[in-house]
Structure formats: C-alpha cells, structure tokens
Amino acid sequence: MTVRQMGIRERAVSLGAILIDHGAPGLNEEERLEMMRRELTSDLFISSTNAVTSEGTLVNVDAYGNRVAAMMFGPRKVIIVAGFNKIVQNEKAAFDRLEQIAGPMNMKRLNRETPCTHDAVCHDCRTVSRGCRAYTILRRKPSYTPMDVLIVGEIMGM
Amino acid sequence: MSDYQAWFSKTTGLKVVERLNRNSFNGLYFETAAEATDYICGQITSGMHVAFGDQ
Numbered sequence A: 001m002t003v004r005q006m007g008i009r010e011r012a013v014s015l016g017a018i019l020i021d022h023g024a025p026g027l028n029e030e031e032r033l034e035m036m037r038r039e040l041t042s043d044l045f046i047s048s049t050n051a052v053t054s055e056g057t058l059v060n061v062d063a064y065g066n067r068v069a070a071m072m073f074g075p076r077k078v079i080i081v082a083g084f085n086k087i088v089q090n091e092k093a094a095f096d097r098l099e100q101i102a103g104p105m106n107m108k109r110l111n112r113e114t115p116c117t118h119d120a121v122c123h124d125c126r127t128v129s130r131g132c133r134a135y136t137i138l139r140r141k142p143s144y145t146p147m148d149v150l151i152v153g154e155i156m157g158m
Numbered sequence B: 001m002s003d004y005q006a007w008f009s010k011t012t013g014l015k016v017v018e019r020l021n022r023n024s025f026n027g028l029y030f031e032t033a034a035e036a037t038d039y040i041c042g043q044i045t046s047g048m049h050v051a052f053g054d055q
C-alpha cells in the first residue's frame, strides 16, 4: 500500500476537489514541473514521509525538492502519512533507512540508471540520475504550516 | 495482522504520536490505511486544490 494506492485521488474528485498531480499520466516534462510549482500553493498537500523517528521528527530525501519544499511552507494544510514500517529509533537510523532502503527502492521503482538499482546498495553516487539530493529534517512543525502526521498500523510505501 | 502485531503497532505508534504532538505536529494514529483515507477525505471540500507529493 502506498499513498497513491489509498484511493484518495478518486474520492477527492468525487468530493469536487481539483487535483494538482505531477504524477498524472500524459504530462510532458514542462507540464510536470508546472504542476510541481502549483502544488506549492495548494489548499491541501498529501504526502508520505521517508522516515519518522521515535523522537517525533520527520526525515526525508527528495530528488527535485518539490515534495520536501511543500511539506515545509506553501500549502494551506499538509497531511503526512507514515506506515508503521517508517518508524525508526532516531535521526541517525532515519538516514540509514534513507540510504539502505528508501533510496535504492525508489530508484528501482522509478527505473533510474543508478548503481543502487543493480545491487540494492547505496554508493553515494555521482550519477546524473541520482535521486537522493535534498535532505530534510523537521524537528518541529514549521510555524505557518498546519500539519497532521498520520501513523498507520500497516506497512506502507518504501 | 495478528492480535500481538496489532498491539505492538498501536503501542509503538501511539508513543510516536505523543512525541509528534510534543513537537507541535498534529499526530494521529490509525490502525488501517482505510481509516486514514477516511480521515483525509473528511478534510476535503468542493473546489479545494488538492496536491500529492508522491508520484
């Protein structure tokens, strides 16, 4: 189960919402980037997180920075969804998770030509396809961003 | 999920929620993704611009 598979998009449309979705099929690169810009000023931004620590902080890695930027400022409200598998002890363990699990699995999912998609091990690569670029830690809720963090007792995402 | 797995998830998850709330987030625990989906959709109103971080 991933955020995309939760069926939120379909229900949002039936509720009369307007979707801003850079993952929508059929978009060219420029249209996708424009969607990402518009997502920064949405009314509601919904995202997963790469890790949530037992200390109550959120740790993420992003390729373009659009996801982590929108988590911090811009949308009128943010909802973060974290499956039980995203819980780690502390920020060090969170970065280990990003490197050992989230990075290689996401690169494989996105079909990137990076060393980790061959051996499932992070090489801290210098490839143009590297997806691990913007790293963020949210130790407190950003001041002007109402933010729900939903912990779900199921395995969700990578 | 077995009873003891559900107990472990909930006990651990609620502790994380408590720490999130201490850090000014609005932490919430849901046993299932379906319950979390209902909560999220309850926040959505007609005409609202809804965006997603995940591809």
Ligand code: SF4
Residues within 6 Å of the ligand: A099, A103, A104, A107, A114, A115, A116, A117, A121, A122, A123, A124, A125, A126, A129, A130, A131, A132
């Ligand atoms: S830094 Fe490079 S090798 Fe490591 S997980 Fe990210 S894309 Fe893969």
